[in-house]
Amino acid sequence: MAQVDQSTDIPTPDDPGRFVEYETIFAKAEQAISAAAQESHAHAVNLQPDVEHQDGSDASRDGTPDEILMRKLVRCYSSESLSSVTSESSVQDNFMNVAGQIEVVMDYSTENKRFTLTLVQATDLKASWDNASPSDTYVKVHLMPEHELKGQTKVYRKSLNPVYNERITMKVAKEDLAEHSLKFTVFSYDRHARHEAVGETTLKLGDVDLLPGPFSTWLNLSDINEKPADLGDILFSLSYLPTAERLTVVIVKARGLKWTENKVTADPFVKVYLLQGGKKVSKKKSSIKRGDNCPIYNESMMFALPSNILDKVTVRITVSENAAGGKTPSIGHVLVGSSCKGANLTHWNQMLTVLRRPIAMWHPLRK
Numbered sequence: 001m002a003q004v005d006q007s008t009d010i011p012t013p014d015d016p017g018r019f020v021e022y023e024t025i026f027a028k029a030e031q032a033i034s035a036a037a038q039e040s041h042a043h044a045v046n047l048q049p050d051v052e053h054q055d056g057s058d059a060s061r062d063g064t065p066d067e068i069l070m071r072k073l074v075r076c077y078s079s080e081s082l083s084s085v086t087s088e089s090s091v092q093d094n095f096m097n098v099a100g101q102i103e104v105v106m107d108y109s110t111e112n113k114r115f116t117l118t119l120v121q122a123t124d125l126k127a128s129w130d131n132a133s134p135s136d137t138y139v140k141v142h143l144m145p146e147h148e149l150k151g152q153t154k155v156y157r158k159s160l161n162p163v164y165n166e167r168i169t170m171k172v173a174k175e176d177l178a179e180h181s182l183k184f185t186v187f188s189y190d191r192h193a194r195h196e197a198v199g200e201t202t203l204k205l206g207d208v209d210l211l212p213g214p215f216s217t218w219l220n221l222s223d224i225n226e227k228p229a230d231l232g233d234i235l236f237s238l239s240y241l242p243t244a245e246r247l248t249v250v251i252v253k254a255r256g257l258k259w260t261e262n263k264v265t266a267d268p269f270v271k272v273y274l275l276q277g278g279k280k281v282s283k284k285k286s287s288i289k290r291g292d293n294c295p296i297y298n299e300s301m302m303f304a305l306p307s308n309i310l311d312k313v314t315v316r317i318t319v320s321e322n323a324a325g326g327k328t329p330s331i332g333h334v335l336v337g338s339s340c341k342g343a344n345l346t347h348w349n350q351m352l353t354v355l356r357r358p359i360a361m362w363h364p365l366r367k
Contacts, residue, residue, distance in 0.1 A: 098343040098364075099199030099223035100125035100160070102139070102184055107213035110174060115205075117141065117168045117182065119153060120216075124346050125160040125186060126198055126223060135160070135188040137198065141168055144181040144202065155189055178206030186221060199223055218350070220343060220362065231332040231365040232257035232293070234270070234319060237358035238336065238351040240305070247274075247305040247315075250298070250358060251286050254319055257293040257365075260329045265291045266321040268331065273316040274303050275337075288322045310352065311338040319365060332365025 103120040119139055137160075139153045151168035172180065185200040199221030208215055235252040251270045259266040267290050274282040282303055289295035305313065314337035320328040336344045347361045 099221045100186065101218050101220055101343065101346055102186065102201070103216070103218050104184070104203075105214050105216040106208065106210060107215070108172075108174070108177070108210040110211070113171055113173055115170050115172045115177070115210075117151075117170075119164040119166050119168070119184075121161070121163045121165070122186060122221075123161050124342055125162075125221075126342075135198070137162055137186055137188055139164065140185045140187065142183040142185070143170070144183050147183075150182075177210070180205050184219065184221070218361075230258060231367065232319065233362050233364050234317060234334060235360060235362050236317060237360040238315070238347060239358040240310070240351055240355055242307055242355055245304060245306050247303045248358070249301045249303070249315065249317070250360075251301070251317070252298060252360065253294070253296045255294045257295075257319065257331055259293070260321060260331060263321075266293075266323070267291060268293070268295055268319055269322055269328075270297065270299075271318045271320060271328075272301050273318070274305070275314040275316055276309070276312055313337060314339060315348075317363075330367075332367055334363040334365060336363075 100122055101124060102122045105118040105120060107116045108114070109116070119141070122137070122139070125135070125137060136155050136157050138155045140149060141151045142148060143150050150170055151166075153164050153166045156162035156164070181202050181204045183200065183202045186198040188196045188198050201219045201221050203219065232254055233256060234254045237248075237250040237252065239248045239250075240246070241248070249272050251272070254268065254270070257266075257268055267288050269288040270286040272284050272286075273280050284301040284303075286297050286299045286301075289297070314335055316333055316335050318333040319331045321331060323329060334344065336348045338345070338348060340348065343361065343363065347359065347363070350359045350361075
């Protein structure tokens with residue numbers, strides 16, 4: 001496992017109001033990925049029983065180090081839930097259960113002081129009223145703090161994965177952008193003319209680098225009808241290199257960790273398991289961070305993973321405490337893979353859609 005030294009240009013837990021600079025983080029994460037690739041010769045994983053033997057030729061099949069090194073993460077592949085980062089509330093109060101994701105593209109023209117927002121699509125929207133069939137949905141966009149309605153999409157019929165491609169423009173002075181936020185609310189609509197909010201998220205424009213644009217990102221929609229897990233959240237990226245048949249998991253950081261048994265402090269670390277058929281076939285772990293409930297890791301872990309079993313494996317990421325006597329009580333975990341649901345499935349599918357590039361996403365920890 002490779003680790004990247006921290007530096008002052010990575011946002012600290014004491015500064016939660018700033019947007020995570022993904023290009024900075026992943027420039028560092030890529031260094032870890034490149035270093036870890038060199039170690040893969042000695043640490044290739046054999047998955048049983050469905051996986052053929054993998055050896056150190058994984059990395060060498062890719063040829064040059066430049067080919068091994070993943071290309072720099074483009075901002076449009078950031079799956080950061082910006083509302084959970086930029087909210088004026090605490091992380092625990094604001095990070096709700098995910099009710100889907102929405103993709104948006106933003107651009108700003110300094111020449112005519114015009115801000116352009118494109119609602120691209122939504123995925124894995126939560127069905128309303130326990131309907132067996134997909135709901136009819138639409139999106140409203142408000143400019144905050146005035147709560148001024150700036151646009152509304154058409155109603156999209158019977159789909160929990162609607163494609164919008166609808167554009168909204170508004171005139172905003174560049175110096176006023178930092179004072180405003182965009183609130184996105186997805187509504188469900190039924191034949192009885194009932195309107196119900198499926199999920200919402202808020203984006204602070206001051207925390208987004210619009211120049212040079214365009215800026216594109218996925219946002220998690222918070223389920224406003226459910227309470228947060230309140231165990232903490234973890235940010236990690238997934239990437240898959242098909243030529244080398246290699247899965248890379250970069251543990252970026254965690255926040256708001258809740259210690260077990262009401263401890264005052266603890267020393268957290270992260271374990272990453274590759275599961276097949278419910279059995280652990282490979283395990284790697286991060287370094288230990290002393291007494292930090294918002295630890296920054298930026299550590300890369302690699303797993304040999306043949307493409308023909310991508311739909312048969314699950315990645316389990318567990319945040320644990322390093323306790324006395326060799327005990328490691330679990331704070332919480334996240335599962336991602338083709339058998340998962342909601343945001344956990346979306347994260348996995350986005351990785352497979354955009355091969356070779358790290359896809360990052362915040363996930364709430366579960367027991």
